[in-house]
Amino acid sequence: MTARAIDPGALETTASKSKYQNELSMALVLVGIAIMFEILGWIFVGDSFLANQQRLSIIILQVSVIGILAVGVTQVIITGGIDLSSGSVVGLSAMVAASLAQSSTDPRALFPALTDLMPVWPILAGVLAGLVVGVINGGLLAKTNIPPFIATLGTMVCVRGIAKWYTLGQPIGLLTPEFSWIGRSFNVLGFPVPLPVLIFLFVALIFHVALGYTRYGKFTYAIGANPQAARVSGINIGSHLIKVYAIAGLLSGLAGVVTAARAASAQPTMGTAYELDAIAAAVIGGTSLAGGSGRILGTVIGTLILGVIMSGFTFLKIGSYYQEIMKGAIIVAAVVIDQYRRSRKDRV
Amino acid sequence: MTARAIDPGALETTASKSKYQNELSMALVLVGIAIMFEILGWIFVGDSFLANQQRLSIIILQVSVIGILAVGVTQVIITGGIDLSSGSVVGLSAMVAASLAQSSTDPRALFPALTDLMPVWPILAGVLAGLVVGVINGGLLAKTNIPPFIATLGTMVCVRGIAKWYTLGQPIGLLTPEFSWIGRSFNVLGFPVPLPVLIFLFVALIFHVALGYTRYGKFTYAIGANPQAARVSGINIGSHLIKVYAIAGLLSGLAGVVTAARAASAQPTMGTAYELDAIAAAVIGGTSLAGGSGRILGTVIGTLILGVIMSGFTFLKIGSYYQEIMKGAIIVAAVVIDQYRRSRKDRV
């Protein structure tokens, strides 16, 4: 009925093209950073940054734990919340899992009767520990009116305390080889791919689908976009938040299990400050802290950007103080460049 | 002219009575926690928690640095933003200040030509360092479109790197007594009051007035309440944000100076994770992370709650792992109780 009837077909394609436009823009930033390291590599180290199979897999490996957390926290942020407890949960679930994964060669095992268990038990226990914390977070938000920042700050402090109390500050080592196997590499199409990387990508895939194609996902976005409207549309916000935080907790638990397996040991301080990196990965990847927007694909790219930055500096043999200074600057620059690209696109 | 015209006189009084109602509610929570420690003290330690002058001043002293940061971050949060860099700025400005406050008795002074300076120079330098970081934060937000979380996360990492790089990780000690004087106590009406406490309360007073009674304050609330409305009302959001973040940076710088003076030395890691405590103090005190609401008085009460919790557990001789566990729980409980009290009041 409008005078300027625009060919709907043509427009639909613009729309579907633009659906992943933000992610594409961020991916370009990722590639840009990688190329920068490649060039600097040839100039200063005389070596290629990217043409090294092993390095590529390490880039992902070293951020796979952050990535698993980030997948969880992305969902939380989409609801308009935040999860500060994920780093502490890594510590707790690493401890819990490790305590059930000790090998009987350790004469001082924490639970001497529970050594040499099949890895499924420690894995389950670790994940469950995370789930419990997540349910508490979600329950606090559903039943009371406190801000997510405070609820998860509280559990963050509390859970770290429990992790330390569990063994009175002692680390747990000497885990069974079956358990530490989770941290090892496998051959995928001739490439050695570490299992943590596969776990991360698998988790990302699942929640990419869950957010984009299920009711769970649609409700998650709706709550973040406008909680009042969501309620009037019939969504039970409380019970949905419990689900979202439970999933985030569960994933943090999984991250803890992976951490313990990789290190073949657990310390109660494991995962300290990981929550910030995870949140950063999500936000770099385009998730808005205001809630209602964000996608797992973006978070994966954000995670990879962190990974490339970390590996790149070590590769360039830059002193650690400079590394820190530049890491901060690059995080900001990545997002600034991305925003700039997008706003230019808007104008066209 | 509305159908339910209510006697305007009655409304006036309700409004003015309720102006500090939230703060009152939180103050009651603070008193409640203190009384709880008092009672537990008599039962388990056989001693009074509150009737100890020294302890009362320590309660505030130990959180005065957090408190100074919290005054700054409260303003940032009211604009709808966040400042993660404040803890790192404490580290940097402590280092900068200390480097200009060394006494000539140190044969290894960082700037041998600049020893035994009058304290005004290190103080200015430290505060200025904070101001610069604040202006960078604000400038990033004004000129680009990146989220405050990312901008200040970037400076947080970067500034910490600079603090370490400044002396290649070395601490700075042997400061002049004139400088460390800032960390000492003074007699106020017969009570020994530490100067950091006075600085904190003075800063709080200034910004209580600035937020409540100046255009600076009104703009700050307006931007956080509805940036779109603020913009169409003619407020230059960019330039105002620069001011707010600059002030937050300046206060972080001041907090760094106080920290260095208290310890009579500076380490680049000083202030690590203080930003979280500062944000917690603000949020416990009723500042909403959604922006547009919050008051310095509330933040002062929030800060004191943190102080009482910290001292209380030590006083009760509770093991440090339990302390951590309970600290998390009490932070949550304090806010839950407060919310509950408020919602009951609403209903009446």
Place this chain on the structure above:
Amino acid sequence: GDIGVTIATSDSNLALLIQGIEAHAKELGQPVQVEIADGDVNKQLSQIQNFIAADVDAIIVNVIETSTSPTITKMAADAGIPLVYVNNTPRDVESLGDTAAFVGSDEYVAGTLQAEGVCKRLTARGVTGEAGVLILQGILANETAVLRSKAVHDVAARPECSFMKVIDEQSANWDPVKAQDLMTNWITAGYQPAAVISNNDEMAFGAINALKAVSWNMDEVEIAGIDAVHEALEYMKRGDLDVTVFQDVRAQGTSAVDMAISLAKGEKVESPHWIPYQLVTPENVEEYLAKY
């Protein structure tokens, strides 16, 4: 009354220190109150002030930053409360006065023992050409990390060990996972180290994990740590770890309690009181395992 104890942070080594203090105090029937400062100088100062407010008999401090010790010494002296520093050397160790004391071990010695151990083993293996050494450092702001690393450099500068060349050194913040990532990055950067010398055991574990993940031949690389924690001894028995140094933190804790009680009674104590480090290698590992 009580003895107030403040410990720099919570890590496995310091947890043993706490155990040493608590166990010995219990034996003596001496009440202690242990606080952990989480690496925060401000917090440590506040804990000490809280102890002073509670009027404890003595204070034991595992100082976070050696440079803050003059402030702490003065605070305790002003309040007339005896003070014992433990483990980390205070900056004013030479001028603590009569009511304060220090017990600990010399970090530089730890690094020296460790590096000498590596040097000896490499020599014994007949390595003569250039032997690349990677150093995994702790938190660089800690004097502990700085002194231990410096000692490694100094040993490598000795004529008999001059074949050891430090090819890179970076901080992994005492964190095994960070160490693991760092080591992996080093491997992909093409380093072929003859030795990886770590400021503590836990980071050495990270290096071992990284090397094993790429099936490195562990016989061709010397891995050295410090602390001789229980797990380290197990790693050593398996042939993964080659050198570590036993830091007798429990003994430090025991002595700290004894010294605090003596000071509180007004007695004089010997300060600084050094608890010696001991080199641990596969040859004598069983002896240390027996301690656990």
Place this chain on the structure above:
Amino acid sequence: MTEPSIAAATRPTKITTDREGPALLSVRGIRKEFAGVVALNDVSFELRAGTVHALMGENGAGKSTLMKVISGIYRPDGGTILLNGREVELTTPLAALDLGIAMIHQELNLMAPMTVAENIWIRREPRNRLGLIDHAELNRRTAALFAELDIRIDPDRLVGDLSVANRQMVEIAKAVSYNSQVLIMDEPTSTLTEREVEHLFRIINTLRAKGTGIIYITHKMNELFEIADEVSVFRDGEHIATRASSDLTRDDVIRMMVGRDISQMFPKVPAEIGDVVLSVRNLTLRGVFDDISFDLRAGEILGVAGLVGAGRSNIAETIFGVTPATSGSMLVDGRHVVIDTPRTAMQQGMAFLTEDRKDTGCFLNLTIQENMQIAALQSGFHRNGFVEQRRLGQECQTLREALRVKTPSMEQKIVNLSGGNQQKALIGRWLLTKPRILILDEPTRGIDVGAKAEIHRMISSLAAEGLAVIMISSELPEILGMSDRVMTIRQGKLTGILDRAEADQIKIMELVAQ
């Protein structure tokens, strides 16, 4: 059919002004494009001092966009703006305000956590000698302004606690307080009832007499002839014509807007009234409304009339479980039901279009598709948790066409739609749930005449199929045209239920006024 106007008699007669006066504001060749949409194409028009210039056009015609360009919110892609004959650069809202251009926005633009006085005087607060804000003076000024405008709102109340209508009055007062030469009003009356409209017109007349040039956007035809001196009509981003309002008839305007005739305004299809589906018994929300009882039958449209603040929206919210009742009961199909959340209401087959599309309606940052489908997902369109996107997409597409939502794609964010089009999408959201009881709170708020007729036809034919409808409206013609029965509310009390035959303006006004 002429639109009845109850208040016309009491309104001051229109002040005629010199049509040939010099242009206060002229807009030349303005162009504005958004990704994929040309919102304004070579638009020119002139505003004379001391006149009211109405802008008319279908939803999405570009009216608000043009106003945002004039008030410095959007930068045009081309064209010039002249104020008093001089070209001006309107780069920021501040620049526009400084030049004497103020605007009342279509969507409320207030700072909810701040007081009424703070909202009005932001950036212009009175200060004392110390440079501190003089709150007493602030309230005094507000009181003076309110006295002048005859508005009665406590200056110290938080805006967030005001009803939508009162917020709108605050917006109006704020815009007036700038004493600007040009005052833009973008659908100021869409949330007001007749009384406030009348009140607003008094204000407008005063301003016009003072020489202020007023741009007035509305979808309400009768207002046009009461208040406007000139009318400009827009269609699809283009300026179609400008005429003196006295030279125009209602049908002329519609023809220019829509490009065709619209004959029937309220095509109420007589429907067969069936059984009682909803019985409300003594429903009370303490302090807000008391003792509301009525029956609603299948096929019936129950109009709800009342003054602003009478509590109509509150009653609807309680029926739908948004704010559970403090006492009273409800029966659906004769069975007692407990409705304490919107979810439970939806399980009883209810649907509820809220009054405030920004606060409780739209998910502004989500797409139109997502906005429309969200409620339907509660009851269907999913298999094992997976959304049946294809089927849902098709249904949404059908509704979008039926409701004439003007958008290039369903994947657009709803925030990019014009206000009226957002409203249509929200109606679509609830129709998609296939409700048995549909509660509509100001359903055609901000909707253009053409689409309004369409929506009325749709509601009417759904009722004919057995849907029971509760329709709250502040537009009496809509109430009278659409309702089978009219329920009147005054100060939280039910004052009467009139049959279609006995309902007329006078009776209704008697029942709603105190």
